[in-house]
Amino acid sequence: MSGWLDEVHWDAQGLVTAIAQDAVSQRVLMVAYMNRESLTLTAETGIAHYWSRSRQKLWKKGEESGHLQTVRELRLDCDGDVIVMQIEQAGGIACHTGRESCLYRRLEAGQWVVTDPVLKDPAHIYTPGAGG
Amino acid sequence: MSGWLDEVHWDAQGLVTAIAQDAVSQRVLMVAYMNRESLTLTAETGIAHYWSRSRQKLWKKGEESGHLQTVRELRLDCDGDVIVMQIEQAGGIACHTGRESCLYRRLEAGQWVVTDPVLKDPAHIYTPGAGG
Numbered sequence: 177m178s179g180w181l182d183e184v185h186w187d188a189q190g191l192v193t194a195i196a197q198d199a200v201s202q203r204v205l206m207v208a209y210m211n212r213e214s215l216t217l218t219a220e221t222g223i224a225h226y227w228s229r230s231r232q233k234l235w236k237k238g239e240e241s242g243h244l245q246t247v248r249e250l251r252l253d254c255d256g257d258v259i260v261m262q263i264e265q266a267g268g269i270a271c272h273t274g275r276e277s278c279l280y281r282r283l284e285a286g287q288w289v290v291t292d293p294v295l296k297d298p299a300h301i302y303t304p305g306a307g308g
Numbered sequence: 309m310s311g312w313l314d315e316v317h318w319d320a321q322g323l324v325t326a327i328a329q330d331a332v333s334q335r336v337l338m339v340a341y342m343n344r345e346s347l348t349l350t351a352e353t354g355i356a357h358y359w360s361r362s363r364q365k366l367w368k369k370g371e372e373s374g375h376l377q378t379v380r381e382l383r384l385d386c387d388g389d390v391i392v393m394q395i396e397q398a399g400g401i402a403c404h405t406g407r408e409s410c411l412y413r414r415l416e417a418g419q420w421v422v423t424d425p426v427l428k429d430p431a432h433i434y435t436p437g438a439g440g
Contacts (some may be wrong), residue, residue, distance in 0.1 A: 180418055193325060195336060202334030204327060207390040219415065250415040254403055258339040260411045271386055279392045283351060283382040286312055 181212055185256035191227060192259055196270065199248045199262040205270035206278040208235075210259065222247050224263060241301045243267045267296075274298045313344055317388035323359060324391055328402065331380045331394040337402035338410040340367075342391065354379050356395060373433045375399045399428075406430045 184192050191209040198205055210218065214225040214234055224245035228235040238244035249262035271278040273294060280292035316324050323341040330337055342350065346357040346366055356377035360367040370376035381394035403410040405426060412424035 180415060180420055183420055193339065195327065195339070197336060204329060204336070204392050207325065207327070207385060251411040252413045252415070252420050253339060253410040254405055254407075254412070255410070258410070260336050273386055275386075278385040278387070278390070279383040280386070281384045283312060283384070288312055288315055288384050 178216075181216065183256055184212075184215065184252065184259075186212065187257065189229075191229075192257055194224075194226060194259040194261065196224060196245055196261050196263045196265075199264055203277055204279055205263070205265055205276065208237075215259065218247055218261075219250060224261060238266060241267070241269075243269050243301075245270070269295055269301070272298060272301075274301055310348075313348065315388055316344075316347065316384065316391075318344065319389065321361075323361075324389055326356075326358060326391040326393065328356060328377055328393050328395045328397075331396055335409055336411055337395070337397055337408065340369075347391065350379055350393070351382060356393060370398060373399070373401075375401050375433070377402070401427055401433070404430060404433075406433055 186192055190211050192215065193207065194210045195207050196205045208226040209229055211227040214227050217225040224237045224247055226235045226237055244266045245263040247261050247263050251260045268276055270276060271280065274296040275292045275294055277292065280290055281288040282291050318324055322343050324347065325339065326342045327339050328337045340358040341361060343359040346359050349357040356369045356379055358367045358369055376398045377395040379393050379395050383392045400408055402408060403412065406428040407424045407426055409424065412422055413420040414423050
Protein backbone atom coordinates (compact mmCIF):
# COMPACT_ATOMS: atom_id res chain seq x y z
CA MET A 177 0.00 0.00 0.00
CA SER A 178 2.73 2.47 -0.93
CA GLY A 179 0.97 3.98 -3.92
CA TRP A 180 0.64 7.25 -2.04
CA LEU A 181 4.43 7.43 -1.81
CA ASP A 182 4.68 7.08 -5.58
CA GLU A 183 2.48 10.14 -5.99
CA VAL A 184 5.14 12.24 -4.29
CA HIS A 185 7.46 13.89 -6.79
CA TRP A 186 10.84 13.23 -5.24
CA ASP A 187 13.58 15.55 -6.46
CA ALA A 188 16.90 14.48 -7.96
CA GLN A 189 18.18 13.80 -4.44
CA GLY A 190 15.09 11.75 -3.61
CA LEU A 191 13.73 14.46 -1.32
CA VAL A 192 10.53 16.40 -0.84
CA THR A 193 10.11 19.72 1.01
CA ALA A 194 8.28 19.26 4.33
CA ILE A 195 6.66 22.11 6.23
CA ALA A 196 5.70 21.73 9.89
CA GLN A 197 2.82 23.98 10.89
CA ASP A 198 1.50 24.26 14.44
CA ALA A 199 -1.87 22.48 14.47
CA VAL A 200 -3.37 25.09 16.81
CA SER A 201 -1.74 28.45 16.08
CA GLN A 202 -1.12 27.59 12.42
CA ARG A 203 2.30 29.17 12.66
CA VAL A 204 4.92 27.71 10.34
CA LEU A 205 7.48 26.26 12.73
CA MET A 206 10.11 24.81 10.44
CA VAL A 207 10.83 23.62 6.93
CA ALA A 208 13.04 20.64 6.18
CA TYR A 209 13.28 17.67 3.81
CA MET A 210 12.06 14.10 3.77
CA ASN A 211 13.09 11.09 1.74
CA ARG A 212 10.90 8.09 1.14
CA GLU A 213 12.01 6.40 4.34
CA SER A 214 11.40 9.41 6.55
CA LEU A 215 7.98 10.14 5.06
CA THR A 216 7.03 6.49 5.50
CA LEU A 217 8.13 6.56 9.14
CA THR A 218 6.31 9.86 9.69
CA ALA A 219 3.06 8.37 8.40
CA GLU A 220 3.47 5.08 10.20
CA THR A 221 4.52 6.41 13.60
CA GLY A 222 2.74 9.78 13.67
CA ILE A 223 6.06 11.38 14.68
CA ALA A 224 7.87 13.66 12.22
CA HIS A 225 10.99 12.18 10.66
CA TYR A 226 13.12 14.15 8.23
CA TRP A 227 16.24 13.63 6.16
CA SER A 228 19.13 15.75 7.37
CA ARG A 229 20.94 17.08 4.33
CA SER A 230 23.85 18.36 6.42
CA ARG A 231 24.35 15.08 8.23
CA GLN A 232 23.08 12.89 5.38
CA LYS A 233 21.05 10.72 7.67
CA LEU A 234 17.56 9.96 8.87
CA TRP A 235 16.55 12.57 11.43
CA LYS A 236 13.86 11.87 13.97
CA LYS A 237 13.15 15.43 15.03
CA GLY A 238 13.52 15.80 18.78
CA GLU A 239 15.33 12.52 19.31
CA GLU A 240 18.07 14.34 21.22
CA SER A 241 16.21 17.44 22.40
CA GLY A 242 12.93 15.78 23.31
CA HIS A 243 11.19 18.25 21.01
CA LEU A 244 9.27 15.61 19.11
CA GLN A 245 6.59 16.56 16.60
CA THR A 246 3.32 14.66 16.72
CA VAL A 247 1.71 14.73 13.29
CA ARG A 248 -2.04 15.32 13.06
CA GLU A 249 -2.35 15.71 9.32
CA LEU A 250 -0.29 15.30 6.17
CA ARG A 251 -1.06 17.20 2.98
CA LEU A 252 0.52 17.10 -0.48
CA ASP A 253 0.54 19.99 -2.92
CA CYS A 254 -0.65 20.04 -6.51
CA ASP A 255 2.84 19.41 -7.90
CA GLY A 256 3.48 16.62 -5.42
CA ASP A 257 6.75 18.16 -4.27
CA VAL A 258 5.66 19.78 -1.00
CA ILE A 259 4.29 18.17 2.18
CA VAL A 260 2.54 20.28 4.81
CA MET A 261 2.11 18.73 8.24
CA GLN A 262 -0.15 19.83 11.04
CA ILE A 263 1.84 19.08 14.17
CA GLU A 264 1.92 19.37 17.93
CA GLN A 265 5.36 20.58 18.97
CA ALA A 266 6.66 19.05 22.20
CA GLY A 267 8.25 21.66 24.42
CA GLY A 268 6.92 24.44 22.21
CA ILE A 269 10.35 24.75 20.59
CA ALA A 270 10.94 23.76 16.98
CA CYS A 271 14.10 25.74 16.21
CA HIS A 272 17.62 24.63 17.08
CA THR A 273 18.20 28.19 18.34
CA GLY A 274 15.76 27.49 21.17
CA ARG A 275 12.92 29.49 19.65
CA GLU A 276 9.34 28.42 18.99
CA SER A 277 9.73 28.76 15.23
CA CYS A 278 12.61 28.86 12.79
CA LEU A 279 10.88 31.85 11.16
CA TYR A 280 11.94 34.27 13.86
CA ARG A 281 13.19 37.05 11.57
CA ARG A 282 10.92 39.58 9.88
CA LEU A 283 11.89 42.01 7.14
CA GLU A 284 11.57 45.57 8.45
CA ALA A 285 12.93 48.56 6.54
CA GLY A 286 15.49 46.51 4.68
CA GLN A 287 16.69 44.45 7.62
CA TRP A 288 15.89 41.03 9.03
CA VAL A 289 14.79 41.80 12.58
CA VAL A 290 14.60 39.08 15.24
CA THR A 291 11.06 39.07 16.62
CA ASP A 292 11.11 35.98 18.79
CA PRO A 293 12.76 35.29 22.13
CA VAL A 294 15.00 32.33 22.84
CA LEU A 295 12.86 30.15 25.10
CA LYS A 296 15.64 27.80 26.08
CA ASP A 297 19.40 28.07 25.75
CA PRO A 298 20.48 25.63 23.02
CA ALA A 299 23.36 24.61 25.29
CA HIS A 300 20.72 23.16 27.58
CA ILE A 301 18.65 21.59 24.82
CA TYR A 302 21.22 19.33 23.28
CA THR A 303 23.62 16.76 24.59
CA PRO A 304 27.14 17.35 23.26
CA GLY A 305 27.49 16.52 19.60
CA ALA A 306 23.82 15.92 19.06
CA GLY A 307 21.66 17.42 16.37
CA GLY A 308 18.16 18.90 16.29
CA MET B 309 20.73 48.61 0.96
CA SER B 310 20.72 45.00 -0.26
CA GLY B 311 22.46 43.48 2.74
CA TRP B 312 19.27 41.67 3.65
CA LEU B 313 19.41 39.86 0.30
CA ASP B 314 22.92 38.68 1.10
CA GLU B 315 21.63 37.04 4.27
CA VAL B 316 19.49 34.74 2.18
CA HIS B 317 21.23 31.45 1.49
CA TRP B 318 20.53 30.98 -2.19
CA ASP B 319 20.87 27.40 -3.39
CA ALA B 320 23.06 26.20 -6.27
CA GLN B 321 20.42 27.45 -8.72
CA GLY B 322 20.26 30.81 -6.99
CA LEU B 323 16.84 30.07 -5.51
CA VAL B 324 15.16 30.13 -2.12
CA THR B 325 11.96 28.31 -1.12
CA ALA B 326 9.04 30.71 -0.67
CA ILE B 327 5.86 29.83 1.21
CA ALA B 328 2.71 31.90 0.81
CA GLN B 329 0.47 31.76 3.87
CA ASP B 330 -2.94 33.42 4.04
CA ALA B 331 -2.55 36.41 6.37
CA VAL B 332 -5.97 35.83 7.92
CA SER B 333 -6.69 32.09 7.92
CA GLN B 334 -3.00 31.18 8.17
CA ARG B 335 -3.55 28.42 5.66
CA VAL B 336 -0.52 27.56 3.53
CA LEU B 337 -1.67 28.45 0.03
CA MET B 338 1.32 27.58 -2.12
CA VAL B 339 5.04 26.95 -2.14
CA ALA B 340 7.33 28.07 -4.93
CA TYR B 341 10.79 29.54 -5.49
CA MET B 342 12.34 32.96 -5.71
CA ASN B 343 15.60 34.20 -7.10
CA ARG B 344 17.26 37.43 -6.07
CA GLU B 345 15.34 39.48 -8.61
CA SER B 346 11.94 38.09 -7.65
CA LEU B 347 12.53 38.52 -3.93
CA THR B 348 13.70 42.08 -4.54
CA LEU B 349 10.58 42.84 -6.58
CA THR B 350 8.38 41.20 -3.95
CA ALA B 351 9.82 43.41 -1.24
CA GLU B 352 9.78 46.57 -3.33
CA THR B 353 6.31 46.23 -4.81
CA GLY B 354 4.50 44.32 -2.07
CA ILE B 355 3.26 41.88 -4.71
CA ALA B 356 4.61 38.32 -4.73
CA HIS B 357 7.02 37.51 -7.54
CA TYR B 358 8.50 34.07 -7.99
CA TRP B 359 10.93 32.32 -10.29
CA SER B 360 9.21 29.71 -12.43
CA ARG B 361 11.49 26.70 -12.63
CA SER B 362 9.41 25.08 -15.36
CA ARG B 363 9.37 28.17 -17.55
CA GLN B 364 12.73 29.51 -16.36
CA LYS B 365 11.46 33.04 -16.06
CA LEU B 366 10.36 35.66 -13.60
CA TRP B 367 6.80 34.95 -12.54
CA LYS B 368 4.56 37.66 -11.18
CA LYS B 369 1.92 35.47 -9.60
CA GLY B 370 -1.51 36.36 -10.94
CA GLU B 371 -0.27 38.40 -13.88
CA GLU B 372 -2.48 36.36 -16.22
CA SER B 373 -5.14 35.11 -13.81
CA GLY B 374 -5.55 38.28 -11.79
CA HIS B 375 -4.87 36.23 -8.67
CA LEU B 376 -2.21 38.57 -7.35
CA GLN B 377 -0.75 38.11 -3.89
CA THR B 378 -0.35 41.20 -1.73
CA VAL B 379 2.45 40.65 0.75
CA ARG B 380 1.95 41.79 4.34
CA GLU B 381 5.04 40.27 5.91
CA LEU B 382 8.24 38.52 4.90
CA ARG B 383 10.10 36.18 7.22
CA LEU B 384 13.37 34.28 6.84
CA ASP B 385 14.20 31.04 8.59
CA CYS B 386 17.21 30.25 10.76
CA ASP B 387 19.14 28.66 7.89
CA GLY B 388 18.28 31.52 5.56
CA ASP B 389 16.94 29.20 2.89
CA VAL B 390 13.19 29.57 3.44
CA ILE B 391 10.96 32.64 3.10
CA VAL B 392 7.48 32.69 4.62
CA MET B 393 5.12 35.40 3.38
CA GLN B 394 1.88 36.53 4.93
CA ILE B 395 -0.30 37.37 1.95
CA GLU B 396 -3.73 38.43 0.85
CA GLN B 397 -4.80 36.28 -2.07
CA ALA B 398 -6.81 38.10 -4.74
CA GLY B 399 -9.78 36.05 -5.86
CA GLY B 400 -9.26 33.60 -3.03
CA ILE B 401 -7.58 31.20 -5.44
CA ALA B 402 -3.87 30.43 -5.23
CA CYS B 403 -3.73 27.10 -7.06
CA HIS B 404 -3.59 26.71 -10.83
CA THR B 405 -6.25 24.00 -10.44
CA GLY B 406 -8.71 26.71 -9.39
CA ARG B 407 -8.62 25.83 -5.71
CA GLU B 408 -7.95 28.10 -2.74
CA SER B 409 -4.76 26.28 -1.81
CA CYS B 410 -2.31 24.00 -3.58
CA LEU B 411 -2.46 21.79 -0.47
CA TYR B 412 -5.84 20.30 -1.37
CA ARG B 413 -4.95 16.65 -0.77
CA ARG B 414 -4.87 15.02 2.66
CA LEU B 415 -3.46 11.61 3.52
CA GLU B 416 -6.27 9.35 4.69
CA ALA B 417 -5.80 5.60 5.17
CA GLY B 418 -2.92 5.41 2.73
CA GLN B 419 -4.43 7.61 0.04
CA TRP B 420 -4.20 11.26 -0.92
CA VAL B 421 -7.81 12.41 -0.77
CA VAL B 422 -8.93 15.67 -2.38
CA THR B 423 -10.57 17.81 0.32
CA ASP B 424 -11.05 21.09 -1.50
CA PRO B 425 -13.49 22.08 -4.23
CA VAL B 426 -12.49 23.73 -7.48
CA LEU B 427 -13.73 27.28 -7.06
CA LYS B 428 -13.21 28.29 -10.66
CA ASP B 429 -12.60 26.23 -13.77
CA PRO B 430 -8.95 26.74 -14.78
CA ALA B 431 -10.16 27.08 -18.37
CA HIS B 432 -11.83 30.29 -17.26
CA ILE B 433 -8.93 31.53 -15.16
CA TYR B 434 -6.23 31.63 -17.79
CA THR B 435 -5.96 33.10 -21.22
CA PRO B 436 -4.70 30.53 -23.75
CA GLY B 437 -1.08 29.67 -23.28
CA ALA B 438 -0.70 31.67 -20.10
CA GLY B 439 0.77 30.48 -16.84
CA GLY B 440 -0.20 30.85 -13.20
